[in-house]
Amino acid sequence: MKKPLLFLASIFLTFTLCRATVWQVGPSQAYTLPSQVSTLVQNGDTVNIDAGNYQSDVCRWTASNLLLRGIGGYAHLESNGLSWGDKAIWVIQGNNVTVEWIEFSECTSTSQNGAGIRGEGLNLTVRNCYFHNNENGILIGAYSPCKYVIEYSEFAYNGFGDGYSHNLYIGNIDTLIFRYNYSHHCNIGQELKSRAKVNYILYNRFSNESSGNASREIDLPNGGMAIVMGNIIQQGVNGTNSNLVGYGMEGLSNPAPHNLYLINNTLVNEKTVGSFVAVNSGTNLYKGYNNIFAGGGSLLSGAPQTLDTSGNKYYSLIGSAGFVNSGAYDYRLLSGSTAINAGVAAGSASNGYSLTPVYEYVHPAGRIIRGLISTIDAGAHEFGLSTGEQSFAEDEIVFFKDGQHLVIMAGEQINHVSIYALSGAMAYRSAYPSLIPLTGLRSGIYIVYLELESGRKLSRKIFL
Known part of the structure; x- marks a missing residue:
């Protein structure tokens, strides 16, 4: 039973x-x-x-x-x-x-x-x-x-x-x-x-x-x-x-x-x-x-x-x-x-x-x-490697994994993100994403579509 x-x-x-x-x-x-x-x-x-x-x-x-x-x-x-x-x-x-x-x-x-x-x-x-x-x-x-x-x-x-x-x-x-x-x-x-x-x-x-x-x-x-x-x-x-x-x-x-x-x-x-x-x-x-x-x-x-x-x-x-x-x-x-x-x-x-x-x-x-070359600095900031700001070229998008999440960083606010598998199936969709959970996203190639605050729409291919 x-x-x-x-x-x-x-x-x-x-x-x-x-x-x-x-x-x-x-x-x-x-x-x-x-x-x-x-x-x-x-x-x-x-x-x-x-x-x-x-x-x-x-x-x-x-x-x-x-x-x-x-x-x-x-x-x-x-x-x-x-x-x-x-x-x-x-x-x-x-x-x-x-x-x-x-x-x-x-x-x-x-x-x-x-x-x-x-x-x-x-x-x-x-x-x-x-x-x-x-x-x-x-x-x-x-x-x-x-x-x-x-x-x-x-x-x-x-x-x-x-x-x-x-x-x-x-x-x-x-x-x-x-x-x-x-x-x-x-x-x-x-x-x-x-x-x-x-x-x-x-x-x-x-x-x-x-x-x-x-x-x-x-x-x-x-x-x-x-x-x-x-x-x-x-x-x-x-x-x-x-x-x-x-x-x-x-x-x-x-x-x-x-x-x-x-x-x-x-x-x-x-x-x-x-x-x-x-x-x-x-x-x-x-x-x-x-x-x-x-x-x-x-x-x-x-x-x-x-x-x-x-x-x-x-x-x-x-x-x-x-x-x-x-x-x-x-x-x-x-x-x-x-x-x-x-x-x-x-x-x-x-x-x-x-x-x-x-x-x-x-x-x-x-x-x-926080960047680190060899010996860590005292305090909350590391000298020379972390400026307190992120600067990006107009169409530059940075993707990286942070534990169990995918982080997307851009030069302006991301209003909407959609992630599709190569088969065309939607894997994730959200407005104003800050952290995207990796649970449910199997290893493989995905297409990410972004809508930015300025109205621009960008797409990137990523491998997880």
Whole structure:
């Protein structure tokens, strides 16, 4: 009976996938507001929301495996102080939901923590979004088993101003992957606060800049496994906390090991006092390799059980670090900087994760590959090989594999991509792709058709 049962299960799965619906939302569509389809969508559906401004529209999403995305630019959900269920602009209760190209602003609630997104489901992905002027940017509770991925997004001017609301507040989930983001100017709260058991904080920019009054740039109050690598972390003169990175400062309640890996970051403190890093004295391991610490304050507050540091550079005066333009927050290295070739091999974390940076943050909310000839430099940037910008000839398109994804880079925004096998069968299609999953693409030759923001259409032959 096993084969018939498997056959029936296959038919049911195929039928379910074929029933997935693409919903169109926009001023000229049958549905003019996202809330009008939020109660209609089924598991696996896609909602395309035309770029534009959607006033006072808030809703809840309960279906799972949804793709919710803006088309043609940001779909701006300007809530004008409204929130669904007194919680958020979008309350996402379904599992495995992806949100792309949505702008969330001006959410409030009676509890003073109205969020752009309130995550109440498992395994949310947020990509290429913009959260600003809410009481919280993203607010997540305690869910397990649960992984949140937040990438290529900007968070600005969120926070009620009481110190209990933040640009992002991540509760006790299993894993947070936070990468290629720009989080800045939180109102009194943290630029990122995460109680996740495991945190991968990679290649971001956290900054108060000249006028910001945020508290910590990164706060990991309950410890656990934390890999903080390749970030630009800047505290301005008006910062309201004495340190930039806090670890375990509300108690080491996450599962052990309580290991903090601070690798190849550039940390700049424009205040004359404080500490760059504060750890709970029960921390099992603080491993700090190849960081640049520039500005006032001590390097470390607290006494971890094991302290492992190497390859770091400390400059009490920011101007002596050899940055390209610290006044404009450009912390790439000049040719005379003593941080060049100052790094050492950092090895791997206790969970096997490589502690060699492979990318650099590119402003705003992007990344490039980090070049390396021989000895790694200290800090978030490698001198001479990574410029912080990608330049392309008019028709130049770059394809490369990044783990389980195909990455396409061009000199302008890619609006649409279609991939066909040589047989003519469509293998993949998406609007505004950032990462194309390789799952389902067998080894072989494919034709890729691209539509660019300028209206140009290009095709390339690739081999996977």
